Each structure stands twice: as C-alpha cells, then as structure tokens.
Amino acid sequence: MTTETEREAIIQHAHFNLFKVNAQDVLIDLLTDSGTGAMSSEQWAAIMRGDESYAGSQSFQRFESVVQDIFGFKHVIPTHQGRAAERILFSVMCKEGSVVPNNTHFDTTRANVEYTGAKALDLVIDEGLDPKSLYPFKGNMDIEKLKDIIEKYGAENIPLCMITITNNSGGGQPVSMENVKNVKAVLSEFDIPLYFDAARFAENAYFIKHREEGYADKTIKEIVREMMSYGDGCTMSAKKDGMANIGGFLCTNDDLTAQHEKDLLILTEGFPTYGGLAGRDLEAVAVGLQEVLDESYLHYRISETRYLGEHLSEIGIPILLPPGGHAVYIDAKALLPHIPPLQYPGQSLSIEMYRVGGIRTVEIGSVMFGKVDAESGIETPSEMELVRLALPRRTHTQSHIDYVIEVMRKIYKSKDELSGYKITKQPTFLRHFTAEFKPV
Helix, strand or coil, rough: CCHHHHHHHHHHHCCCCCCHHCCCCEEEEECCCCCCCCCCHHHHHHHHHCCCCCCCCHHHHHHHHHHHHHHHCCEEEEEECCCHHHHHHHHHHHCCCEEEEEEECHHHHHHHHHHHCCEEECCCCCHHHHHCCCCCCCEEEEEHHHHHHHHHHHHHHHHEEEEEEEEEECCCCCCCHHHHHHHHHHHHHHCCEEECCCCCCHHHHHHHHHCCCCCCCHHHHHHHHHHHHHCEEEECCCCCCCCCCCCEEHHHHHHHHHHHHHHHHHHCCCCCCCCCHHHHHHHHHHHHHHHCHHHHHHHHHHHHHHHHHHHHHHHCCEECCCCCCCEEEEEHHHCCCCCCCHHHHHHHHHHHHCCCHCECCCEEEEEHHHECCCCCCCECCCCCCCEECCHHHHEEEHHHHHHHHHHHHHHHHHHHHHHEEEEEEECCHHHHHHCCCEEE
C-alpha cells in the first residue's frame, strides 16, 4: 500500500508515464492482460517435464501437436511472444509501398508493419467507432472499405490482410464468423492471403457461440477451427489466450513462406523448434491453449469484465459498449470533454487512477495512436480517446474489482478538475512505452 502523497511523488519521478512506475508501487495492475495472468497447476506440472534439447525437443513436439489440433495450420513456428511473430511475418511479406488492411491494428502490429515501409490501414465498421453502439460484433471489418482499398492500391500491393480477434484497439470487441467469411470471399477474388492476430481467439469464439445464430451448440474448439479454416495463417501472443507468462507463434499453410520465416527466426530468435523459448515455456503454452477452450472458464472471464463495465456505467462513467472480452475501455473523451484530444484526456485519467487508488491502466488514444507528420510536426489525434482496464486471467477476486469501482466513484466526483498533459520527450516508434509528459 502507498499513500496518495507517495504516489504523487512516484508518478512525477516516472515523468507521468505509468510504464515507468515500478510494479511494487502498483496496488491493482490493469496495465495489460499480456502474460500477467496466473498459470494453473497443470501448467506448472508440465513445466517440470520441459525438454531443453536445442533441436527437436519433445516439448516442441507436444506444443506443435496442440497448435495444429486447435488451429489447423500446416507450419507452426514458435516465437518468444506475439510481436516477434509480427516482425517475422511482415519482414517476409511486406516491402516499401505495401499496404496491410486490418479491422484495427494494435500498437506493435502497426509498428511492425510501418517499420518495413508498408502502410497499416484500419477498416473497422462504423459501429466499432461509436462507443455507445450495442452492435454485437463491433470488431468486424467493413467489407466495402476493403473493396475500396483493394481498388485504390491494387491487389499486387497488398501482400496480406489481417483480422484481429478480438479487436483489442477497438475495445476488445469480437468479429463474427459471417464477417470472416465475407472478408475471405473478397480476398479470394484477388488471391490475397488472410491472417489472424489470434491473441484472444478463444474469447472471440465465446462471443460467436453466444451472439451469432447457428453456433450455440458448437464447442469453442469447433468454432475456432472453422474460423481458422478461412485463414492462411496467424500470429499469436500466447501471453493472452495461451494462458502463459511468455510465448507465441506464427502459423502458415504456405511452404515457401514458412521457409523464409524460419530462416529469419534462426537469425534473430532461435532454432525453429524452440524459437526463443525454453522447453518448459512450450509446455506451459501447450497446456494453456487447451485450458482456454474450457467454456466454464470463458464464462467466468467474460462475466468478470461485464461486472466491472456495468458497475462503472451505473456510476455514470462512459465506457465502450458492450464491455469486451479482456478489458473495459473508458471513453475518456466523453468523461473529460474539457480536455482537448491533443492534451491526452486518456493519459490524464490514467494518471488520476494511479494517484487516487494505485491502479495502473493504459491509454489507448492519441498518445498511442496519434499521427505526427514527419515534415510539419503537426499531430492528428486518434478517433477515440480510451483508457483500457485490462483484466489479467485467473488473478483477481471480486473484492479487487469492487475496489477499482470505488476508486472510479471517487474520481467521477472530481473529474472536472482534471487537466491535460503534453509530451516532453518521445521515441520514433511506440512512443507510449517510453514517452515523458508534464501537466499542461
């Protein structure tokens, strides 16, 4: 526990960037659900049998078998986490002038696309940009926008299309099976591969089961297999629905692409049967991928998020509706209309949550996704100004969540007193991780 006075000094020392705050100074850590969950007894047991052979270990064989059984792709390439899979995929498939459509790229995905000189385009449906819309699949890609992009840039300049499930930057909102089919149909006309960012594949499948007609009687695994059958490959951060603290993988059905990816993997990650992971990590991921398919677990997981979202709404705090799978997203633009977007209302709210209650969250708005023109220096704000409260898996009790709600109740009463921030130092890519701020 820390006092408000102590936290004020801590956040000033961290230059008002919550990524720079030490974990021991955080009471409730909702910064991310990536690798922050609790592993099960079965995962810990599997860790003890880790085969640390450099090449062809039994741990990799078990890992590969599980991934192929669930996802159905031919080639399985382990990586130390999702962004490594992204870097390899886009380095192999993209070049200067390429265009990569997505429903919404997340931060590392966009950065890895743009690092190759390619352009990352977000094509989420209009409902996905309306925080108040109750449309059940707000993560869907806009089919007409996709057609327009293909016509504008030419299929030859689009090496792949991605769909992020669930749509993290868009509030953890799911993508429907119908939308996946429609996207695939358009891409097939032009021979453009479809890849999934599958970090939260099981949560997306749960929403399909409960919201989309014709899937109520199917298992989560059956839904996942059908969805992946429309894809040519995927990237995966196993730190999310892999239920592990580290790990990821890259899948593809194309032999030549897989060979190029493995060549790059060896250069930067490791041999193709360990990819930067210890054998024990491969074991933990293999077990986690099976456990995440348990519908009773998914029911509790989604219910926990909904509970937090509903109670914040009762206070009067505007959130992105309906609550997503892994997080609740507060609409900071609506909550703090007196703070202009380029004074970062989401950052202001995140800092206040830490100051008042020791809660660490992350801004998903103009700090993370604002565009700065390289020549003029003019910044264009993000379309939404959100604060994400990401819930680690199998970690918090209801009393933890109730504490968050009480802190937000206190903040709501004094919200009009909050002020904006400006950036004093920032890197070229992924500035939200290391940027420094000061109050306006």
